[in-house]
Amino acid sequence: MKHLKLFLAIAGLVLCFTAGAQSQDAMRLNEYLVVNTDDFQDDFGQQNAWIELFNSSYGTVDIAGCFLSDDPANLKKYAIPGGDLMTKIKPRQHVLFWADNQPFRGTFHVSFDLANAKEIIFTKGDGKTIIDRIPVRHDLGENVTFGRIEDGIGSTDGSGEGWAVQTRTSPSTNNALIDKAAKPDRMKEIDPYGWVLALTAMSVVFLALILLYFIFKAIGNANIRAGKKRSAAAAGTDVKESAYGEIPGEVYAAIATAMHLYQQDDENHDEESFVVTLHHTDRTYSPWSSKIYTLRQTPQVNKRR
Amino acid sequence: MGHILDNLKAFWQFTGFANFEWGYLIMIIIGCAFIFMAIKYEWEPMLLVPIGFGILIGNIPLFAGLNVGVYEEGSVLNILYQGVQRGFYPPLIFLGIGAMTDFSSLIANPKLLLIGAAAQFGIFGAYAISLALGFDAAQAGAIGIIGGADGPTAIFLSSRLAPTLMGAIAVSAYSYMALVPVIQPPIMRLLTTKKERLIRMKPPRPVSPTEKKLFPIIGFLLTAFIVPSGIPLLGMLFFGNLLKESGVTKRLANTASGPLVDIVTILIGVTVGASTQASQFLRWESVKIFIIGALSFVIATFAGVLFVKFFNLFLKEGNKINPLIGNAGVSAVPDAARVSNNVGLEYDPKNYLLMHAMGPNVAGVIGSAVAAGMLLGFLG
Numbered sequence: 092m093k094h095l096k097l098f099l100a101i102a103g104l105v106l107c108f109t110a111g112a113q114s115q116d117a118m119r120l121n122e123y124l125v126v127n128t129d130d131f132q133d134d135f136g137q138q139n140a141w142i143e144l145f146n147s148s149y150g151t152v153d154i155a156g157c158f159l160s161d162d163p164a165n166l167k168k169y170a171i172p173g174g175d176l177m178t179k180i181k182p183r184q185h186v187l188f189w190a191d192n193q194p195f196r197g198t199f200h201v202s203f204d205l206a207n208a209k210e211i212i213f214t215k216g217d218g219k220t221i222i223d224r225i226p227v228r229h230d231l232g233e234n235v236t237f238g239r240i241e242d243g244i245g246s247t248d249g250s251g252e253g254w255a256v257q258t259r260t261s262p263s264t265n266n267a268l269i270d271k272a273a274k275p276d277r278m279k280e281i282d283p284y285g286w287v288l289a290l291t292a293m294s295v296v297f298l299a300l301i302l303l304y305f306i307f308k309a310i311g312n313a314n315i316r317a318g319k320k321r322s323a324a325a326a327g328t329d330v331k332e333s334a335y336g337e338i339p340g341e342v343y344a345a346i347a348t349a350m351h352l353y354q355q356d357d358e359n360h361d362e363e364s365f366v367v368t369l370h371h372t373d374r375t376y377s378p379w380s381s382k383i384y385t386l387r388q389t390p391q392v393n394k395r396r
Numbered sequence: 397m398g399h400i401l402d403n404l405k406a407f408w409q410f411t412g413f414a415n416f417e418w419g420y421l422i423m424i425i426i427g428c429a430f431i432f433m434a435i436k437y438e439w440e441p442m443l444l445v446p447i448g449f450g451i452l453i454g455n456i457p458l459f460a461g462l463n464v465g466v467y468e469e470g471s472v473l474n475i476l477y478q479g480v481q482r483g484f485y486p487p488l489i490f491l492g493i494g495a496m497t498d499f500s501s502l503i504a505n506p507k508l509l510l511i512g513a514a515a516q517f518g519i520f521g522a523y524a525i526s527l528a529l530g531f532d533a534a535q536a537g538a539i540g541i542i543g544g545a546d547g548p549t550a551i552f553l554s555s556r557l558a559p560t561l562m563g564a565i566a567v568s569a570y571s572y573m574a575l576v577p578v579i580q581p582p583i584m585r586l587l588t589t590k591k592e593r594l595i596r597m598k599p600p601r602p603v604s605p606t607e608k609k610l611f612p613i614i615g616f617l618l619t620a621f622i623v624p625s626g627i628p629l630l631g632m633l634f635f636g637n638l639l640k641e642s643g644v645t646k647r648l649a650n651t652a653s654g655p656l657v658d659i660v661t662i663l664i665g666v667t668v669g670a671s672t673q674a675s676q677f678l679r680w681e682s683v684k685i686f687i688i689g690a691l692s693f694v695i696a697t698f699a700g701v702l703f704v705k706f707f708n709l710f711l712k713e714g715n716k717i718n719p720l721i722g723n724a725g726v727s728a729v730p731d732a733a734r735v736s737n738n739v740g741l742e743y744d745p746k747n748y749l750l751m752h753a754m755g756p757n758v759a760g761v762i763g764s765a766v767a768a769g770m771l772l773g774f775l776g
Contacts, residue, residue: 275533275557275775285527285536289520292770296516299622299766300509300759306614307506307607314604 115157117148119247120213120223121185122238122257122266125205130234131187131262133200139191140205143262144213146180147243153179156216159188159201161208161227167218169194169201183242185263210249224249236260241267415457419674427451427669433574440574440731443547446662447570450669466670477667480562483555485664486548487632492657493548493761494612494636495649497729501755503607504600507707508717508752512759514703515725516767518543518696522688523771529684534558537771539685542569543692544764545576545726549629551668553768556776563671564682568689570668573728579690580723580735583697588719592705593743595718597752605643612637619766625776626769633765693726700725700756717752724753727760 122143124130132138142159146152155178160168171178175198180186187199194202205211205227212224226249228237236257239245242265245253257266282288408414430448434441453473458465466473479485502508523540531539538558541550542565550569554562572579616634620627639649701722708716720740724732733753740749 275537278775279527279533282533283527285520285524288771288774289517289524292767292774293513293516293520295622295770296763296766297510297513299619300513300763302618302622303615303762304506304509306618307503307509307611310607310610311503311506311601311603314607315601318604 114148115152115154115215116222117146117150117152118154118157118180118213118222119145119147119239119243120211120225121145121242122236122261123190123205123211123225123227124234124236124260124262125227125229125231126233126235128233130260133189133191133196135196137191139189141262142188142190142201142205142211143238144180144186144188145239145243146182146184146186149182151179151181154186155179157222158212158214158216158218160212160214161190161203161205161210163210163212166212166214166221168203172198185242187263223247225251225254231256234260238266410459410462412457415459417457417674419678420455420457422678423451423455423672423674426672427455430571430669439577440570442661443570443665444574446665447567447669450666451567451672452669453666454670454673465673466667467673467676473667473670476663477671479660479663480551480566480667480671481555481559483552483628485660486552487628488660489548489657489664490629490632490765491636491652492654492660493729494633494638495640495653496657497637497640497758497761498754499611499637499758500603500608501600501751502758503603503611505752505755508721508755509759509762510707511700511704511717511722511725511756512727512761512763513725515696515700515722515756515760516544516763517699518545518692518694518726519764519767519771521695521699522692525688525691526684529688531681531684534775535561537775538562538565539688540692541565541764541768541771542572542685542689543696543726544760544767545569545573545693545696545728545732546761546764547573548664549727549764549768551664552629553771556772560676561681561685563668563673563677564679564685565689566668567672567677568686571686572689572693573731576693576726576728576731577735577738579693580697580732581739583694584701584720584723584735584739587698587701587705590743592708592719593740594747595716596744596747597718597721597749598715600751600755605641608641609638609643612641615762619762623766623769623773625772626765629765629768630762633761696726697723718747718749721749721753721756724755724757725760725763727757727764729757729761730754732760733757 120142124141127138127140130138131141144154154171155173155175157171158167158169159171160166162168177186177198189196189200190203190205190208191200192202192204193200208227210224210226213222214220215222224247225237231237237254238257238261239253240255241253245251278288412420427448427450430444430451433439434444434448454466462468463471464473465471466477468474519540520543521540522543523536526536526539527533535558538550538554538556538561541553544550547566547570551562551566554565558565612634616630619630623630636649636652639645639652701719703725704717704719704722708719711717718736718740721733721736724736726732730750733750733756736753737748737750740747
């Protein structure tokens with residue numbers, strides 16, 4: 092039972108970590124453009140500053156209710172509205188917000204611009220917990236962005252570690268070009284003979300089944316101990332166990348004796364004719380149509396004494 | 397008269413005779429061989445009859461555009477084939493397997509789980525051979541799973557990693573599963589001494605209902621947390637088993653292990669068979685897959701038996717495991733366990749190994765599902 096509790100605690104912990112990994116905490120400020128004269132246009136055909144966010148997790152994250160701001164004193168400057176399916180960001184995907192100070196244009200137009208902003212801050216739905224922040228650089232020039240070298244990787248405390256001036260703008264797409272081959276091809280490159288995958292996967296298969304072994308060994312032992320206690324309590328004394336530890340030897344002896352007696356027909360069993368006979372029985376009365384079985388019971392009146 | 401002759405000519409163009417190619421005849425012969433093996437020798441008849449007849453259905457020479465072929469989008473066969481292509485038949489079969497499997501022998505003697513793990517070497521041995529024979533990594537993973545001796549898992553994984561090879565992989569997996577009584581015994585005899593074959597194992601202890609109820613829950617949580625990509629198979633397998641063991645969902649368990657699994661087996665068998673159209677199937681690649689499939693079963697049997705021998709080095713006298721149950725680590729349930737029992741009886745007519753062999757056999761089902769999850773995670 093002790094082992095079971097331990098397992099449940101570990102399972103709970105793992106669950107918490109997994110759940111956390113796919114929460115709003117996984118969102119990252121990923122890239123921004125301050126002066127947009129010849130870059131990406133919004134749905135209204137206008138070129139404005141933009142801020143890109145990236146979902147660094149492998150689960151969908153809903154950012155509705157989170158906040159974007161350019162002012163550390165007012166973290167709730169722009170609340171990302173709920174009720175918009177577009178705020179559910181798919182795993183490892185990007186989302187672009189237009190910093191045009193025109194929030195009436197839709198969910199992805201924030202209520203500030205970057206012309207005089209010192210910092211961009213992304214805050215959790217509680218309005219207090221800062222998930223990510225980055226200072227705004229005004230020395231970048233036109234149509235030059237500042238972003239993470241690799242999507243989602245780097246600091247979240249505003250130190251700018253892992254950020255760099257980008258050689259090209261990449262709104263709503265990866266900052267670093269992914270010119271890697273597909274997963275299986277990479278696997279064949281890394282592991283041309285298949286030994287690495289074989290050893291890794293076999294280790295995992297063994298690990299899973301070894302864990303199951305330990306858990307069920309522990310449960311089995313606990314069950315045997317409980318069985319012994321019950322037997323002892325029922326007998327009022329310690330019953331000597333068989334070599335297998337679960338069924339008392341006396342039980343085996345009783346079964347063997349019973350079987351032996353059963354096999355000795357003349358001692359334990361009378362002779363059978365092995366002839367099955369069906370006797371026809373006439374019943375003149377059948378209650379199927381009797382009124383007495385179809386009527387409700389007559390109510391009885393209890394007289395007061 | 398001329399008009400009638402024109403119509404007859406047009407009709408002739410639609411017939412199988414007009415569109416005949418030798419490849420179709422070869423496949424029809426293979427289909428008939430499957431049906432023959434199933435009826436004459438009763439080798440996996442539940443699988444080989446539907447697959448065999450499916451091969452006949454899929455290899456009637458067709459006039460393209462009739463919209464009846466399994467690969468013609470929107471045709472009836474194509475709609476039924478979606479269960480294979482999109483991979484929703486295999487988890488349903490796993491539900492049935494779970495609902496009809498008794499894990500008692502495994503719970504009673506959990507060390508048998510490790511034999512089920514060892515036999516999965518067949519999968520990765522086949523993966524390495526496939527890479528050496530020039531398949532890409534995803535195709536190699538799909539081919540490798542044949543070594544798990546688990547038809548639904550093979551279909552599930554190949555539908556995701558190498559859909560073009562699925563027909564050959566599925567037919568190969570099911571064929572070798574049917575041939576387990578032919579492939580495994582010589583290897584078992586080769587690797588064991590007479591003394592080892594005579595080892596008598598302790599009878600398994602009785603398992604309490606609570607343990608049986610806990611097994612699917614803990615088993616699922618643990619394996620799924622380790623390999624989430626195996627959730628469709630592991631989830632359904634353990635869910636089916638919980639239906640059986642909970643004691644309060646008897647009707648659901650009966651449906652899952654009876655009518656549901658029968659229906660899905662029919663559909664999966666016929667559609668997999670039908671997917672082996674000569675044009676898709678009769679390729680050099682298919683021949684290679686069949687060779688690798690045979691080797692994977694051999695490797696799995698070697699690994700299972702040798703692992704038991706190795707394991708015995710650490711076990712006390714009286715607790716030793718009969719290495720003849722090592723072959724049962726492949727998940728061909730219950731054929732592999734039956735093979736262990738039959739070979740054991742050849743040497744000691746009173747040594748019934750069936751219950752002991754069922755332990756590694758069902759562990760093999762779990763092991764192959766975990767291995768499939770790993771392959772999907774690495775290559776999918």
